Amino acid sequence: MRNIVHSSGQEDPVRIKLIAADPESAPTNSPTLYKTDRGSWIVQGWVVTDPEVLAEMGIPVGETCVEIPDRMVPFFAEGD
Template identity: 70%
Template sequence: MRLTFVAKDPNSNPTNSPTLYRTDRGSWLVQGFVVTDPEALAEMDIPEGESVVEIPDRMIQFFTEEGRGVAG
């Protein structure tokens, strides 16, 4: 799998996490904050081998070509 860096959260200090990547498989990888809230996790059906990360709304803009400053 090849990754293309898309964006780091510009308003998060000191690590600029979460981070968003695009893959050559037509998918996205999101590095974010691990969700540990037991009530939130209980509401989801998370299979073994998967996890949940949280990203702020301000990162959604980077999921579009326009938000990444890419023409097309």
Template identity: 65%
Template sequence: MRLTFIGKDPGSNPAGSPTLYRTDRDSWVVQGWVVTDSDALAQMDIPKGETCVEIPDRMMRFFGQGDRGVDIG
């Protein structure tokens, strides 16, 4: 899988997460905060081999930017 960096959370301190990447497989990879809230996890059906992360609303501006990021692959 080849990743293209799209953007980091502009409000992150220190600047390292969340981060959004576009793949060469027509998908997205999201780096974010691990969801550990048991009530929230109980509301989801997360199959083995998958996980979920939380990102803030301010990251939504990066979606739709496609390959306009910086290639890190």
């Protein structure tokens, strides 16, 4: 059991299941996809730091985004 802290500061317990680690990204196998027990996904990936991209996306305080390659998208279906 893990806790996820939301931007509101609230911690919610969540169980995660590893779905896929990128086999083309040795030795760290990142990006990585996880399915949660509450119908959501956690994506481990490359931090997006480009200020123009972040401004265009309107990422609020307390949230972030990560970038994953196209080759990881088919693994989303494995979590169902």
